[in-house]
Amino acid sequence: MSIHRRTFVTALGASLFAAGRARARELSVRVEADRSRLFVGDTLQYRVEITAEDVGRVPEPILPSALDQAFEVQGPFIGSSSHIVATGSRITRRETRTYTYELVPLRAGVFDLRAFVPGPGGTRIASNPLRVEVVGGAQAMAGAGSASAAPQADPTRDVHGFPKPTEPAGDVFVWAAVDRDEVYVGEQVNYTLDVYERNRFVNVQIRNLPSFKDFWTEELPEGQERRESVGGVPYRVHPGLRRALFPQRAGDLVIGSTEAVVGLRRIVRSPEVVVHVRPLPAKGQPKDFRPHNVGDFGIEATVDRRSVQQGEPLTLTVTVRGTGNVRFVDPDPWPALDGLRRYDPTVEVQTRVDLDGAGRMVIAGARRYKFLLIPERSGRLSIPAHSVTFFDPRTETYRTARTKPIEIEVTAGASGTETGEPGTIEQEGPDGEPMALMPIWTGDHLPRGRVREPWLTPKRWTAGMATVPLLVLAGHAVRLARERVLGPADARAAARARRMRRARLDRLATLVEADDRFYAELSALLHEVAVARIGPDAAGLPRDRLRRRLVDVGVPEDEVDRFDALMDACDAARFGGAAAGTVEERRKLAAEARELLLRGKLGRQVLR
Template identity: 30%
Template sequence: MVFFTSGARPMWTAQSMLVRIAMSAVVMGAVCVEGGQAQPNRTVRVTAEADPTDAAVGETVHLTVRVDGAPATVVQTPELPSTTHLEPQQRTPQTRQIRASRGGRLRQGVVFSWRLRPRQQGAARIQPLTVVVRGKQYTTAPLRVRVSARTGAPDAPTLTRPDGASSDPSLDVRDLFIRARATDDRVYQNEQVIVEYSLFYRPRIRLRRSRVAGSWDAPGFWREELDVAARPTPQRRRTDGQTYETVVLKRVALFPTRPGTLRVDPLRIETEAQGRMRMQEDGPSLRGRFEPVQIASEGLSLTARSLPEGAPPAFDGAVGQFVVRTTAEADSASVGEAVTLTMQVEGTGNLATLPPPSVESPPDVEVYEPTVETDIERDGSRIRGTKTFAYTLVPRSGGRHDLPTLAFSYFDPDAKRYKTHRAEPPTLYVSGQEGPRAVGRTSDGLPVGDVADAREASEAQWVRTDRRPLYRSAWTYLALLVPALIVGAGVAYRRWRDRPGSSPDETTPALDEDRDRLQEACRHLRRGADASFYDAVGRTLRAFLAERLGRAGPNDVPRTVLDRHLLRHDVPADLRNALYDVLDRCDEARYAPGSASVSPEDVLANAHAVLRRLGPQLPRPDDPAPRS
């Protein structure tokens, strides 16, 4: 009995200890679960940073807001805070998610970034920004940026007057300026970036005699001009709390050819502007005088980054987004019969400098250099188009031949990685055997068998070998001089016909037709109606171009489009320049009467000469279409 009592007490104590340990574990687990659920709210951290904090006017300042301790799915995209002396370059932030492992724990977060540009020297300020995470608000501290002046190209739009011009108080840089915009200021080498120059002017401003002043350049870039309207319709926009009329002056696609910080020149124009001014605060507004001014946009700085390492062997510098299609003309042929293998690359990128992919020649198949065709579209907001490489393959033996694999690699800046397209053309089955070929070669290096077949002895023609050589005959040299004399006479006649003092009675039928086209302009000239005369000359030239080029009507077309049509018909450069000079003279005289630097008689004579020379160059509507 004593043994049982003394033995049972230790057993009861052990059980109670186990129960206490279990209860402690449950309590600790509940505490850990509660702490784990509440931990994210306690560990969320929101910070804001401006880079750089010391910037020059016109440079880019990056505002970065980082949220640590919460996944992107529970973070609301914040609004850009208000700023002082900083102009936003984008309203929607760029977003990047963060996932990292530290100490065995997964850390999540998200980063939001904006691009800002200082507009004036002094202290710039970024107001506090609020981020909502799981319904709870987190507010960052305000940021300051010290902005300094920068020498060289203008960092903000400028308006200047020529030396000696009076200063009109009705005009200042807030009424009339050019704004430059780039789609991005940090790109990869050879990545496309679009720069657009827009003219802003108040609705009360009148402009006339506008023209580009000086030259524009972008060192370190390959440039491709995009089409803009020759006679744009102004669009009304609000900026900086004011209403402006805007037109696009220039749009260009730039491709950086080297890494580093590259500078884009400002665009300058000269114009005559007329504003309004009030003599009294509540009095009516009066128009001022037209005064000459020069307007310049701000300069742009773009940062080009080097392409990442690890490029595939087939990569040859292409950057952008592309779609590749490969086709073979046939899957069967005879020995010596040519087969075309085509690769078509389509997308957005610098197609003009895209080299042809290299092709390894398979055994018993000759591969020739490809023919290249490029079709670039310039009428959109980006440069895009198609480039086609056509390889000619000639099998030299019968049987089965595996055509070469075509590989095209490019870097996708959006995905930030290299991509490779590989095309496996079909197997080529070749029938027949290659025939015997002559061993000898001609003086040009071509096989004799490709030039002439062996002839039988019965087909030979025997000639005397004691005849006098041609180089000893005077008739030979006389025959050589006849074509030169004919060409010289033609040139002399053409110069005589085109001389300024030629008589109207000595005109050709083509010149008579040109005079009929310009009869209306001649009538206006005789009456002294200069504005109607220049309008008639311009309409006559555009109607002629529309008729000969097969366009719907004599509407004006962009100079680049007209250039492509004229180049297609081999119109020489001097004739194109003469045509554009007459059109420019007409536009200048129509919109700025009294400012013409060339007399109407000279404009009429130049129009006659242009029509006379363009007539034989451009096809008539009733001419049969050329056979392909």
């Protein structure tokens, strides 16, 4: 082999190798995750980013095999972007596509999550290394849950006393339970409804919640999403509903099952819950006992002042506070007051959720009665003790709480006599005696002013109402005549828009001398034609999605490629920093745009 031939072969091989390396550099892939260590059942955000330069179509990623073996995968959620890069006289188009996945690990281990994309010649281009460690199973999950909660005396119940499921029931199930199976009438029992799911991406919707017939209900905090192991199987628990229930009658009260729709067709149901409600004991029950008074209550009474003048009002406040159905607790009958007039009270109720010694959620609060009292005589007056009787389910006994009597000092008024009735308006009559009404009118008739006749008379009303249908018919006739002569309004608007686009296309030939206006006008016209061809919902779409929508509505791919090339030329001239080209080049672009829009399917129906 001669030295010239050997030099030629060496140069040819080097150029082919460089072209292959350059081709490989046109594609790159990068992966990242939101964390590198997590528990079984947790969620991992995993993203694959592919960047391509001057490649017709961005390839799909090749995912790591570990995803099929050890993860539940949801996605991908795809995003893309593109821009023009100008380097000297070279203009390239760079496109980036991002694939986002949500992964739920099913077992422990260390996994390599490196991704790939197809390269030239059947090769694969690898991403950056990414290793993720998954720790725990049922034991680690239980340990993680116990780190943030107090140790439980009963492992079958949660921190609030609700029983936990012991057997797994598939990938999704609904769990309903009460913290007590047997209570008295009026005694609080708590109800919980939770959704257990192994795959957090399942679309679960709860419907037809139980009606809680024969119960008075109060809302309880639903709590936070948590992880829980059921029979060694990890689940995510979504709190659905928590209620405090106060049974209104004795017997076996049934809380019906709740349905949840999984996906589109599958239905799962919670178990029915039965609460055995016992009647209140008859032994020791006071006469006319109020059945809502079940719990633990106290009572107090206060006045806003203890020294007043006769006839001057004061406020008596009686407050019943404690745990139970505070909203309906009733004190015993109000005691009789000597020397004091009492008016009906205003009632205020305040409730809250407390925790008892065992961690159960209980309804607590206060019911407050405010009375207006008017002393009717002077001297030392006494407000007797007030009381409330209730049934304590902890001791199963009836108890009574009482206030202490309140003494008030009433002094005589300024005149030393009793004042009149409160709320009476008194004034002196002609004879100097007090009177509560205006003097009686003694004339034969009341004076009247002249009544002005209204403008809207019955005749005018009738004439106006008869004219309305005639005006409507006349307007309808004018609209029909206009459409018969000029055509429907929608058709006229579409024709007017076509004429305006055609005029803009014709005006391009006059703008080839002005490079700054030519490219902006051509780009705007092409985009407007594309949006008009697809429909108004295409306004604002990025270029790649606009391209796909044009193909979907029947525009041939070769016309879409020509449209894309024209738009790229306009973007390069406007934003790329390169030279805007000569007048002849702009005239050539105008002719190509005219050819595409007038003879192709892209401009059909929107220009012709």
